[in-house]
Amino acid sequence: SITGLTLPTQALTFWLKGIPYQESDNISYQKTTQLPQTLTSYYNNELWQVSYANYQQIDGYSLATKFSIRKDDLLIKIAVNKWLINH
Secondary structure (H helix, E strand, C coil): CCCCCCCCHHHHHHHCCCCCCCCCCEEEECCCCCCEEEEEEEECCEEEEEEEEEEEEECCEEEEEEEEEEECCEEEEEECCCCCCCC
16 A cells, blocks of 8 residues: 555445444434434444445445544545435
8 A cells, every 4th residue: 555554345235324334333413403413433453434424325225425434543434425315
């Protein structure tokens, strides 16, 4: 890797959908909508925190379109323009 940074790509496929990757992942929910607000995970013995924002209804699912992912001093911001739902 050019940056020397290892991202939890397998876990991210779950986290971006608001789903825990491991049993120990902790999710806090918004009081009014009951949608995920933050997810905290110890992945490979490192603390990762995902924050969810700007939910949108897509094919009957509420999916976040903006995410912030933190680990130590690293901050990754992700914006999703289009979700593709496979039925």
